[in-house]
Amino acid sequence: MPPLTAARHRVVVLGAGFGGLAAVTALRDVDADVTVVDKRNYHLFQPLLYQVATAGLSPADIAAPIRSILARQANARVVLAKIEGIDKVRRIVETDGGEIAYDTLVVATGARHAYFGNDQWERHAPGLKKIEDATAIRRRLLLAFERAETCGDAARRRALLTFVVIGGGPTGVEMAGAIAELARKALARDFRTIDPRDARIVLIEAGPRLLAAFPAALSGAARQALERLGVEVRTGQPVSACDAEGVAVGDERIATRCVVWAAGVAASPAARWLAAEKDRAGRVVVGADLTLPGHPEILVVGDTAAIRQAGGAPVPGIAPAAKQAGLFAAAVIAARLAGRPAPPAFVYRHAGDLATIGRGAAVAGFGRLQLRGATAWWLWGLAHVWFLIGFRNRLAVMTDWLWSYLTYQRGARLITGDIET
């Protein structure tokens, strides 16, 4: 890799998700060379990934090239490379494209799904973190209806038209609602042998209620809205098996060919790269100022770090929390370079909770203000379009949503990739 031209302070940011990108852009006016390393060439707006999985949006609607976002930031450089390790002594990041030296390192490599010791479930219950995950789930969903249409066996047809979502957090709630709308509205008139409206959609949550991080009243409202859409909601029931034929929950086996995993996340391999202490979810244990103990030159942000709030509760794994941590890391770096005292501790400010269930149905909580129904839904739409990166993506998403709103159709109903799988 060619050396940087100047001998300035070198900040290397690993990962261009919400946390990493917030750190890079906040360092815009700092006298340092900032290099962001990601194995993808785009920043992904993960909160809308479930809409790609359910054929509402195209991948490009929710992804923006990292290079475009940073094109006008003169002190920023983008490297497309896969991280292979970190040498804390030599202060080097090892990648598949060579070594990158740092003076300060920000680790923001995010999270993947976790199967709580049942990794063999992944084949049958794919999770939703990457664009490829979303197009693979879209393929499974749409193929299930196609296969049911030409299936002569009633039991097999029933299994093909059964969809199970595991995990009752925001992603699970949004997926279950979107699958129900796909079956009951968008596909309703398109088949001749089957009626897609007969599809059975089951949402399974091991804990006592949906949206465990939200106020309890909103959990109830979300459950009601899902049941109105015809989703079977099962709480307090962990999944005990998951294979090619279906899932087992409690004493029952549900025959299905399409399971979506939305139950758990585990941090990226950052703790291994850093040979650092990690919590049960694999997140790196950091100090109050987000630095690695004994290594003030290494900061860890977003889903990769185990961060506690004042009361001891963990900071949630959501985009606003990652952004705040990224901005905090940039503030620490900027203060150090300016010779000012760095802020001593990261304080997370919870802006609110938002989850959508379907057309005109969402729940939102902002402290004592709790909204549900159409008001929450419009708010959810505005907030997501507002936070989408790039004018073009906002325009593209609004076009797609307006079209879907007016016609009940979905704009990205493509079965792409290897059709055999």
Added chain:
Amino acid sequence: MPPLTAARHRVVVLGAGFGGLAAVTALRDVDADVTVVDKRNYHLFQPLLYQVATAGLSPADIAAPIRSILARQANARVVLAKIEGIDKVRRIVETDGGEIAYDTLVVATGARHAYFGNDQWERHAPGLKKIEDATAIRRRLLLAFERAETCGDAARRRALLTFVVIGGGPTGVEMAGAIAELARKALARDFRTIDPRDARIVLIEAGPRLLAAFPAALSGAARQALERLGVEVRTGQPVSACDAEGVAVGDERIATRCVVWAAGVAASPAARWLAAEKDRAGRVVVGADLTLPGHPEILVVGDTAAIRQAGGAPVPGIAPAAKQAGLFAAAVIAARLAGRPAPPAFVYRHAGDLATIGRGAAVAGFGRLQLRGATAWWLWGLAHVWFLIGFRNRLAVMTDWLWSYLTYQRGARLITGDIET
């Protein structure tokens, strides 16, 4: 597969491209059950596929689900299946999902690329027929710039920034122009080590001129427009080798890591399925009324059929020609079912030639009327948006184009799929 409910005349159409879909929709009011079989769930607007390959449009912008298109046509049924054979005696289509019986068969399975006996070139010079082809070429194009950015070796960097398009028909001309605009405009500010504007783009045509099917004056205009964009145009020079290191043309070897094949098409395996006579390009030889000799119940349309015009010239392999043949096949079937005499011979009506080179540059020929430059470009844009299937796709494409026109940016610059390849 469940049997059809009625014992009506069964028309089976193989392929939902321009020819097949035109035949199906024209049979809307005919007293027959129409089944369309395709291995994809969408109709693809192939003329704009090169814009997916060059990051301007998303796949869903140029594809519409076959089921949506036909949702309101009560006598039409859609089957997602891969065709494995045709039994002309039993009048059965064999698919991976079972057998489908027909009384009348319309074969419209299109074409794939041909490498003229050099099939080993395909690995290094992918063609452009499917959505997966387009996203694979997009990945190659964008990865070449990414790898050049971090490449320390000058010769290798030069090869990474060299792009070769083989074939000077409309697809080759449009690809070369779009790659040049991508490098010179959309990517211009986004890199730090390389300058994408230095990219070398070479368009190679074995014949004496570009756009051989167009009037000669328009070939010259297209060449000039490409050269203004910095494309090296080489005519009268066939490619003699193509491997991982580059291509050989005449006495020269051009080192490149990204080659796009736009030189030839070959028909689908329809001639093999039908055990029928075929021409050199693999197309089924049909009678003047598009029926298979000795089998009036089998009609072959579009790129799958070898059709001659009155003067002996072949009917070109373009969308309007496929549509006209599909409509003719439907007219033959409708006349037979109504007991009227069927039209005796298909007559192709050439509407004109259109190809775009880049922003404000296109060529168009309609008989004696020849246009070039901005007028032809606007006409090209209007014509393509007009013929796009579905209101939503028109809206999405116009949004993307408007954004690109105003900003010079590209909306779908995603490197997706397996990043190692």
